[in-house]
C-alpha cells in the first residue's frame with residue numbers, strides 16, 4: 475500500500491529565503507523529502523527561458539498552463555507516495571483553494587516565511603538574478619488574508635528556522651489549514667474556486 479505522502483509547503487515572497495530554508499530542512503529532517511520548486515524547472519533548462527526573454531514566445535500565453543501542469547505534477551509525485559518539500563509562491567488569488575482541493579488526499583503542512591520589506595529589497599539587489607520589484611510586489615500581496623499552520627520569520631539563520639519548522643511539523647495538528655481550505659472550497663460551500 476502507498477503511504478499517505480507528507481507535503482511541507484513553504485510560502486514566501488521572492489528572496490524571502492524559501493530555497494535556503496528548504497535545503498536546510500531537507501538536510502535535517504528524519505525522512506527523505508523531494509525539494510520541488512519552479513526554480514529547478516527554470517534553471518534545469520526545462521523552460522526555454524532565453525527564447526521567452528528574446529521575445530520568440532510570449533510567457534503570458536503559456537503561464538496558466540505551465541502552472542496548472544506544475545500543480546498537477548505535485549499530485550502525481552504525492553500519489554506515488556513521495557514526500558515533498560514544496561517551495562512556491564501563490565501568485566493568483568485562487569491558487570490556495572485550488573491546491574488545497576488537489577492535495578486533499580495528502581498531509582499538507584503550510585508554512586509562511588516572512589521577511590521585512592527592506593531586507594527583501596536588499597537581498598533582491600544583491601543576488602541580481604530576479605527582476606527588481608518582484609519581492610516587493612509579492613510582499614504586498616501573497617500573505618494577505620492567508621492562514622498558515624506555522625509562520626516563520628527569515629531574520630534567523632536557515633538552520634535554526636529549519637529546526638523550528640521540523641519541531642512544529644512533528645507535532646502538527648489536524649485539521650490542517652489546507653484541510654480547512656479544501657472543505658471551504660467544496661461545491662455548495664459558496665467558496666468554490668472553480
Ligand SMILES: Nc1ncnc2c1ncn2[C@@H]1O[C@H](COP(=O)(O)OP(=O)(O)OP(=O)(O)O)[C@@H](O)[C@H]1O
Nearest residue numbers: 487488489490491492493494597601628630631632
Ligand atoms: N536567513 C537568511 N538570512 C540572510 N540571507 C538569506 C537568508 N535566507 C536566504 N538568504 C539570501 O537571500 C537570497 C534569496 O534566498 P533564496 O533563494 O533562498 O530565496 P527564495 O525565496 O527561494 O527566492 P525566489 O522565490 O526568488 O527563488 C539569497 O541570496 C540567500 O543567500
